[in-house]
Amino acid sequence: MSTLVLTGITKHLGGQPVLQNVTLTVPSGSRTSVVGASGSGKSTLLRLIAGFDAPDAGQISLGGAVLAGGDSSVPAHRRGVGYVAQDGALFPHLTVEQNIRFGLPRRAQRSARVAEVAALVAIGSTLLGRYPHELSGGQQQRVALARALAPEPEVVLLDEPFSALDTGLRASTRRAVIEALEQSGVTTILVTHDQDEALSFGDQVAIIAGGRISQAGPPAAVFDDPHTEDIARFLGDAIFLACSVRDGGAHTVLGSLAITHDHSAPGEGQKALVRPAQFTIDGGSASPNATIIDVQTVGAKLDVLLEVRPSRDVVRLPFVTAVPERYRTGQAVRVDVVGGVVVYPG
Amino acid sequence: MAAGRLRPSLLLVTVAVLAVIMLLPVGYVVAIGFQVGWPTLAPLVFRPKVGELLVNTVLLVVLGVPVTILLGVGGAWLVERTTLPGRRVWAVLLAAPLAVPAFVSSYGWVSAIPSIGGIGGGLLVATLAYYPLVYLPAVATLRRLDPALEESARALGLGPWRVFARVVLPQLRLAVWGGGLVVALHLLSEYGAFALIRFDTFTTAIVVQYQSTFAGPAASALGIVLAGLCLILLFGESATRGGARYSRVGSGAARPAVPQRLGRATPVALAGLVVLLVAAIGVPAASLVRWLSIGDPWSQRELPGAIVQTAGLAAIGAVATVLVALPIAWLTVRHPGRLPRFLEGASSLASSLPAIIIALGLVTITIRVVPALYQSVFTVVLAYVIIFLPRALVSLRAGIAQAPVSLEEAARSLGRSPLVARAQVTLPLILPALGAGAALVGLGAANELTATLLLAPSGTRTLATQFWSASTSVAYSDAAPYALLLIVLSLPSVAILFLQTRKRVR
Numbered sequence: 001m002s003t004l005v006l007t008g009i010t011k012h013l014g015g016q017p018v019l020q021n022v023t024l025t026v027p028s029g030s031r032t033s034v035v036g037a038s039g040s041g042k043s044t045l046l047r048l049i050a051g052f053d054a055p056d057a058g059q060i061s062l063g064g065a066v067l068a069g070g071d072s073s074v075p076a077h078r079r080g081v082g083y084v085a086q087d088g089a090l091f092p093h094l095t096v097e098q099n100i101r102f103g104l105p106r107r108a109q110r111s112a113r114v115a116e117v118a119a120l121v122a123i124g125s126t127l128l129g130r131y132p133h134e135l136s137g138g139q140q141q142r143v144a145l146a147r148a149l150a151p152e153p154e155v156v157l158l159d160e161p162f163s164a165l166d167t168g169l170r171a172s173t174r175r176a177v178i179e180a181l182e183q184s185g186v187t188t189i190l191v192t193h194d195q196d197e198a199l200s201f202g203d204q205v206a207i208i209a210g211g212r213i214s215q216a217g218p219p220a221a222v223f224d225d226p227h228t229e230d231i232a233r234f235l236g237d238a239i240f241l242a243c244s245v246r247d248g249g250a251h252t253v254l255g256s257l258a259i260t261h262d263h264s265a266p267g268e269g270q271k272a273l274v275r276p277a278q279f280t281i282d283g284g285s286a287s288p289n290a291t292i293i294d295v296q297t298v299g300a301k302l303d304v305l306l307e308v309r310p311s312r313d314v315v316r317l318p319f320v321t322a323v324p325e326r327y328r329t330g331q332a333v334r335v336d337v338v339g340g341v342v343v344y345p346g
Numbered sequence: 347m348a349a350g351r352l353r354p355s356l357l358l359v360t361v362a363v364l365a366v367i368m369l370l371p372v373g374y375v376v377a378i379g380f381q382v383g384w385p386t387l388a389p390l391v392f393r394p395k396v397g398e399l400l401v402n403t404v405l406l407v408v409l410g411v412p413v414t415i416l417l418g419v420g421g422a423w424l425v426e427r428t429t430l431p432g433r434r435v436w437a438v439l440l441a442a443p444l445a446v447p448a449f450v451s452s453y454g455w456v457s458a459i460p461s462i463g464g465i466g467g468g469l470l471v472a473t474l475a476y477y478p479l480v481y482l483p484a485v486a487t488l489r490r491l492d493p494a495l496e497e498s499a500r501a502l503g504l505g506p507w508r509v510f511a512r513v514v515l516p517q518l519r520l521a522v523w524g525g526g527l528v529v530a531l532h533l534l535s536e537y538g539a540f541a542l543i544r545f546d547t548f549t550t551a552i553v554v555q556y557q558s559t560f561a562g563p564a565a566s567a568l569g570i571v572l573a574g575l576c577l578i579l580l581f582g583e584s585a586t587r588g589g590a591r592y593s594r595v596g597s598g599a600a601r602p603a604v605p606q607r608l609g610r611a612t613p614v615a616l617a618g619l620v621v622l623l624v625a626a627i628g629v630p631a632a633s634l635v636r637w638l639s640i641g642d643p644w645s646q647r648e649l650p651g652a653i654v655q656t657a658g659l660a661a662i663g664a665v666a667t668v669l670v671a672l673p674i675a676w677l678t679v680r681h682p683g684r685l686p687r688f689l690e691g692a693s694s695l696a697s698s699l700p701a702i703i704i705a706l707g708l709v710t711i712t713i714r715v716v717p718a719l720y721q722s723v724f725t726v727v728l729a730y731v732i733i734f735l736p737r738a739l740v741s742l743r744a745g746i747a748q749a750p751v752s753l754e755e756a757a758r759s760l761g762r763s764p765l766v767a768r769a770q771v772t773l774p775l776i777l778p779a780l781g782a783g784a785a786l787v788g789l790g791a792a793n794e795l796t797a798t799l800l801l802a803p804s805g806t807r808t809l810a811t812q813f814w815s816a817s818t819s820v821a822y823s824d825a826a827p828y829a830l831l832l833i834v835l836s837l838p839s840v841a842i843l844f845l846q847t848r849k850r851v852r
Contacts, residue, residue, distance in 0.1 A: 052755050076758035077767070083759035089752040093774045103760030144756075151761060 002063045002154035002187050003028045004049070009058035011044055018044045020211045022058070026155075026187055031178075031202025033190040033219075037234075041211040042191045046157045049189065050083045051076030062154060082148030082156040082186075087164055088140040090132035096143050097128040103151040117146040120180045137165050138173040145177055149184055156181070158190040162197065178202075195235050199223055207231055225261045229344045232273050239279075239317065240271040242346060250341050253308040253315060254289070260340035269346035278338050279317055283327055285334030290315075292331045302327070306335060354681045361677050361686070364670055365693040368732050371707025372573060372696050378710060379570045382563045390567040395551070399568075403547045403575070405465055406472065407530050413473045414529045415522055417622065418480025423510070424615055426488040428606045436619055437485070441478050441844045443626040445836040447793050448475035449538025450813070450829045454630025456543050457637065457822040468545035474626040475539065476532050480525035486847040487521040488514075506606055527583040534576055535700030537796045542817060548572040549702050549796075556706065556800065566710070569703045576699050637826035644827050648807055652828070656792050656808040662723065663730030664788035668780055670731050671738035679746040694736045704732050705800040721803050729797040734790045738783035745779020746772075782842075789839045793832055809835070 009022040018041045026032045036042045047053045049060060051067065051074060059069030062081070067074045082103075090099050100114050118128060121142040132140055141161050148156050161177065162170045174197065181188050190201050198205050199219045206216035215227045226232035229240070241252040245264065249256040250272045257272060264270040281304065293314065294305040304317045304327065317335075327333065379387060390396075424430050425437040443451070452471045455462055462470070491514070499509045537549045548568055555565040608615055637643070674693055677686045696704060708729055712720040719725050749772045757767035795810040802811065813828035 050755070050759055052758070075763065076755070077761045077763050079759075081759060083756065085752050085756060087752070089750075089756040091753060091756070091771055102757070105761075147756075147760065157759075 004155055004187055004189070005059075005061045006045075006049070007059045007061075007069075009045070009048060009055045009060065011041075011048060011053070011055050013044065018211050019048075019055070022208075022211070022213050024206055024213060024216060026189060026204070028063070028187055029185050030204060031181060031188045031190070032204040032206060033192060033198040033201040034206045034208055035192050035195060035198035036208035038193055040208045042193075042208050043159055045208070046083070046159050046189065046191050049155070050081050050157055051079045080151075080153050080155070082151070082153035084141070084144045084148050084156065084158045084161050086160045088132075088144035088161075090140055090144055090147070092132055094131075095128065096123065096130050096132070096135070099132070099143060100128075100147045100150050102147060105151070113150055117150045120149065120183060121146045122176050122180075136169070138169045141165065141173055142176060142180075145180060149180070149186065152184075153186065155187045155189070158188065160192055161190070163193070174200075199235070207234065209234075225342055226273070227263060229271075229273075232342065232344070237276050237318065239274045239276065239315075240344075241274060241315070241341075243270050243272045243341075243343065245270055245343060250343055252337075253311050253313040254335055254337055257337050258340040259343055262343045264343050264345045270343050271346045272341035272343050274337055274341055276318065280336050280338060281317075281327070282334040282336075283331060288332035288334050290333055290335050292327050292329055292333060294329060295327050297326075306333070308335070354677070357673055357677050357681070358685065358689075360673050361689050361693070364674060365689045367728075368670075368693045368696050368735065371704050371711060371729075371732065372699055373707075374711050375566055375569045375703060375707045376573065378563070378566045382566070386563060387567045387570075390564045391571060396568070396571070399546055399548050399551050400571075402465060402468075402545070403534065406468055406533050406547060409465075410469055410472050410476075410533050411526045411530050413469065414477040414480050415526055417473065417477040418482075418525060419484045419515075419518060419522060421477070421481050421619070421622075422484035422488055423514075424619070426485055427514075428608050428615070430608060430612065430615055438844070439623055439627070440481055440619070441840065442623075443475060444478040444482075444843070445833055445840040446475065446627065446630055447538075447795075447810075447832050447836060448472065448532075448536055449542060449795060450832055451475045451626070451630045452539035452542045453813075453817045453822070453825060453829060454633035457817075458629060458633045463543045463545055465545065467543045468540055468547075470625075471539050471543060472533055472536065474622075476529045477626075479528045479532065480522060482843060482847045483521035483525045484518055487518055489847075491517055523583055527579055530579050531576060531698055531700075534572060534579075535702065535796075537702055538814065548575070549700055552702050552706065553796075553800075556709070565706055569706050573699055573703050580698060633822075634826055634829055637823045638830065640823045643823045646824060646827070648812055649827060652807045652809050652812045653831070655806060656810075659723070659726065659730075659798075659802070659806075659808060660788040660792040663727050663734070663791040664784040666727050667731045667734050667738045667787040668742070668784045671735055671742050671783065672780075674735075675739055675742035675746055679743055680751065690739070694739060696732050697734070697736050701729070701733055701794070701796040702800075704729055705797040708797075708801055721801060723803060726798060726801040726803075726806075729801050730787070730791045730794065733794065733797065734787040737786040737790060741779050741783030741786060742776070745776040745783075748779075749775035786839055786842070789835055792835045 004026040006022055006024045009019055010017070011019040022041075022045060024032070034042050034045060044053070048055050048068065054068055054073045060067045061069070062079070066072065067079055067081075091102065094102065096118075097114055100117060104111070104113060114128070115125065118125070123139065123142055123146060127135065127139065127143075132143070135143065144161070145156075145158075158177075162174055165173055178201065188202065190198070192198050192201075199222075201219075203218065204216060205219045205222050207214050207222070209230070215222055215231055222231075223235055226235055232238050241254065243250040243252040243257070245251075245259065245262065245266070248259065250259050250270070252272055257274075259272075288309075290306040290308045292304060293307050296303040302317075306315045306317065307313070308315055315335075421436075421440045425433045425440065430436065446454075448471065451474060455467070455471055495517070496509050496513055499513045500506075504512065534547070535549055536547075537553060540547050541550045541553070548571065552565050552568045552572065555568060559565065674690055678690050708725050709720070712722075712725055753771050753775070754764070754767045757771045758764060762770060792808070793810060795814060798806070798808055798811055799814065802808070809828045809831050813825050813832060816822075816825035816828065
C-alpha cells in the first residue's frame, strides 16, 4: 500500500509563509490534482513531498512510513518518489534510452523495463537513440514520465507537466499520460494552474489558495458544490443571481430555483450560483419573461444582456452555449434555469 | 533540507578564504609599506629617478591610450560600417597583433632597428601591440548597435560625420572606456616589451630594484605607487561608467546597418590599414623570418626541455586555477547575492594589478614567512592562479548556468544521492566549460614572462624565459624559435576572443 498522507504541513520561504497547515490524503493507486494560481504554494508542496526541501512543521508519510516530520527527513534519493518537472528536466547529455534507464538499479539495467515503460508512454523504439533536444515538447514530457516510472516508484509527482506545451499538443499528451498512469497503477499527484486540467485529471481535486487547501474531494462533487464563492469563480465561468431563500427555494428574478447546497446563513441578502450551461433561452416562447437589450456573438457562444420582467432587473448572461438561433436587440424571450443552484452569502 | 542550508555557508567560507589568498600577495606589499613607515619610504619615493619613471609612465598612458582608441575605433568603424573592400579579411587582420605577445613584437622591432627606444619607441611598440584591446569591444558594440538610431539622426538632417560624432561615438563610450582601461593597465604592467628597448617605467624599475636589492623596501615602495596608479584607473573607470544605459530600447531584432560609402577616401583608408598592419605584424614577422633563417636555431639543446617544462607548468597552473575558480563560480551562479558577488570581485581584483606586484608580493611573503616555498613550483602556480583566475571564472560561470538545479533534483528523485547526482549529471554538463577555462588559463600561463622570471625555481626553462635570456643577451637568432612558439600558443585564445566579439548579440 502506498497511501500518501500529509498532516499539518507548514513551510516558510524567505520569511514568508508559503504553506499553512496543509492536510491531504492521497489513497494508494489514486490520482489527485492540486490546482491553484501561481504563488499559491502548490509547487513548494511537491518539492516537500519529493524531498528537495523539508517542511517547517507537519508530517509526510507514505504507506505508513514517515518521510518527513519532526527532525527526521528521508533524503530525496531514498524516498521512492518519482518527479516530473515542468520542463521535463531530461539530461541533455544522455539519449532517451539512457535517460529512461538512469533510475534503474544496475542489475535491472539490461532488462526489458526500458522498452516496457517507453511503450507505456507511446515512445517508439526509433526515438530511444535520440537526444532530448531532438524531441518535440510532448515527446520530452512523455520521456520524462517514462524515466520517472521506470524504477516503479510508489508515488509520482507531476509539476505542471503540460503547461509548456501548446494547446493541441497539451490535450493529446495529457491523454497519453493519464493512460500510462492508469496502466501502471501508481499513486499520482499533479500540480496545475489549469482548472479544466485539474477537474479532468483524476479521482480527487484539491484547491490551494494562499498556502492553504480550501477544498478537496472528487472533481464532480467539488465542481457541483464549491464551498465558497471564490472557489466557484476559480473553477469556471460563474453567474451569481441575487436571491432570497424561502420555503426551501432560491427566489431570483428568474423565478424560484431548487437549492442543491446552501452555504449562506439564514436571512436576507444571498446569491445563487448558476453555470452558463444551465441557462436556456427560447425566442419563440408564448410566455416571454425578458427583453434582449444587447447581444454579442463570440464564436459559437453568445454574450446576452437581458432586462427581466416585471422587476426590470438587468441580467448579463456571458457565454451561453449551444445557440439554436440568432437573437436581436429588443426581442422578447423566455429565460429559464435548468437544474439546481448553490447558495452563498450575498 | 537542513544540509541544503549548511552547504552554501561552507561554500561561502571556502570562497572567502580563497578571496583572501588571492589578495594576500598584493596586501602584503602594501602592509610592508605601512610597516616600514612613511619616513623610510618617502626618500625612496621622492627621488629624481622616481620622478623620471612617473613622467615616463604617465606619458605612456596619457599618449598611448588615445592612440590605441583612435586606431581601435577607426579600424572597427572601417570594417563594420563602411564599403571598404575586403572588410572580412581586414577584420581578422586587425585583431591579429593580439596573437603576438608584446615582448615578442618589441623583439621584432629592436632586432630590426637596434637604436629604437625612449618614449617614442615605447609608444610605438605598445600601441601597436595593444590597440586590438579597444578594437575588439568596439567591433562588438558596433555590431549590436541599432542602425535605426543612425537613420533617425540622418532623417533629422545630420550629415554622416555628425551622425558618427553625435550618435555612434557616444554609444561606443562604454566599449572605449573599458578597452582604454585594459590598455592602460597593460601599459602599466608591461615589463618585457619596454625592458627590451631600454625604456624605463615603474614596472621595469621594480624588476631592476628587485634584482639589485632583492625585495628590499625600495621595490615595495615603487610597487605601492604602481598599485595606487592601477587602483585609481580601476575606480575612475567604474565611477565614470555610472548607471548609463546604452542598450537598445526597442524590441525586435536589430537590422544590420547599411554601410557608409567611402568613395574617394577608399585608397586613403586602405593605405592607412596597410601601414598599421605592416608596423604591427609585418615588422615582427619579417624579423622573425630573418632570424629563423640565420644559423640553425631549431637545434638548440634547451628547446625540447623548455617545451616540456612550459607544458608542465601551464598544465598545473590551468588545473589549479580551474579548481580555485570552481567554488567561486558555483557560489555566484547557484547562490546569487550581494556577498557572493563581492567575494567574486575581491578574488579577481588582484588579477587586474600588474603581474610584477603579485610576483613581488609572493617573493616577499615566501622569503619572510615560508622560505621553503621561495622559488618553488607551488609559488609560481599560485601566481598563475591569481593572474588568470578571471579567464577561468568567465568560462565556468557560463558552464554552470547551463546545468540547472532541476536536473540534479531529477537525478535525486531517481535514487541518486546529492553527490552522485552532481557527478553523473552536472559534471558531464560543465566539463566543456572546465576544459575551455583550463585551456584559456594554460595558454596564458605558457606565455607568462614577468612572474615566471621572478618566481620559478632556479633552472626552470620555459619558452618565455628562454626567449627572454636569449633576446636580452642579443642572441636574436636563438630567441626566434621561442618567439614563434609563443605566437603559436597565443593563437587559440585570440581566435576564441575574436569569435566571441563577432557573435551578433541580440
